[in-house]
Amino acid sequence: MITCPTCGTQAPDGSAFCESCGARLNGAGNAGGAPEPYIPWYNHTGEFTTKDISDNKVMAMLPYLFGIVGIIVTLLASGESPYAYFHVRQAIKFLVVKTLLAICNLFLFWTLIVPLVWLVSKGIIFVLKIIAFLQVCMGEAKEPAIIRSLGFLN
Secondary structure: OEEOOOOOOEEOOOOOEOOOOOOEOOOOOOOOOOOOOOOOOOEOHHHOOHHHHHHHHHHHHHHHHHHHHHHHHHHHHOOOOHHHHHHHHHHHHHHHHHHHHHHHHHHOOOOOHHHHHHHHHHHHHHHHHHHHHHHHHOOOOEOOOOHHHOHHHO
């Protein structure tokens, strides 16, 4: 067992980060000796420059607001922005999930449970798109919750 130098929590041998506070456990902190924060695998904000984020924030909002039309406009108008392309990919994931749910509902509309699940799923997707939009407003690039766990979309 490894003891976290920051909070004192016990972690299994071979752990790189503390599960409690996120501090690095292997002793390779930064130059000041402070522990490095844990960054989740779905947070890609650090991969983009601040200039790219600030210049293309509005373009990154369009796919979440206008669906397929927003995707097309962003692809045509954003130039070569990796930040805008990241959010286009996330919006396409939403579009794929919505399409698959609609197909299931189309073939199983005669049951009672599938249309109800479809309505609830549409509500959940709507909330996730609002969260993704707000993350763009804050200049973040995070994969949307639930959608990121669907392995066939990676």
